């Protein structure tokens with residue numbers, strides 16, 4: 639909730655007229671509690687997760703030959719029931735893990751200084767904070783994934799679930815064991831904790847982070863450049879090799 643009763647009072651406190659974006663934010667947020675504004679992150683994540691994978695999902699279901707050339711694993715078909723079951727699992731994760739995690743983290747978010755107040759950050763400030771968050775998250779997630787989740791214990795107890803589908807698609811971005819959601823919450827929130835931001839920047843961060851995860855799992859390279867396609871193919875080949883190694887170590891067959 640903003641500490642100003644009117645727009646004029648806010649302008650007086652800032653010593654200048656409010657920008658259009660600040661007036662819009664004031665009108666939207668002035669009477670809402672910080673907890674309610676923070677809860678919007680859950681809403682944005684659910685909307686992003688439900689909508690962003692759809693274009694690639696429709697392309698997959700249409701079985702178009704033209705689109706098959708962009709797929710990393712063109713011989714593996716994903717059915718509607720595969721997608722729907724995956725989506726249902728992730729919705730349960732939202733309901734029982736992600737949303738409660740967001741809600742209980744509110745006091746910590748307040749404590750570190752993430753705020754809803756005016757003035758709004760400049761575009762430069764938002765972009766530089768997002769860059770720092772992405773760099774840290776990418777680096778930490780890589781090592782969490784490699785050292786913890788692909789260790790024998792981590793894979794058998796937690797990460798096996800994320801690799802259950804033979805070919806990934808957008809909805810598998812969050813198809814994980816509940817513990818994996820908690821583990822990846824650490825690198826995701828470390829950036830905003832270390833470099834506190836405005837709530838609007840946090841909305842952008844949680845949404846863009848999820849878009850990035852969906853893009854990394856969508857199983858095709860329709861919107862990626864050629865170097866990205868090559869890198870994705872290399873990752874896919876490496877993952878198959880890693881899974882083969884783990885399967886032979888455990889003495890079980892995993893498709």
Ligand SMILES: [Zn+2]
Nearest residue numbers: 783787788797
């Ligand atoms: Zn993995």
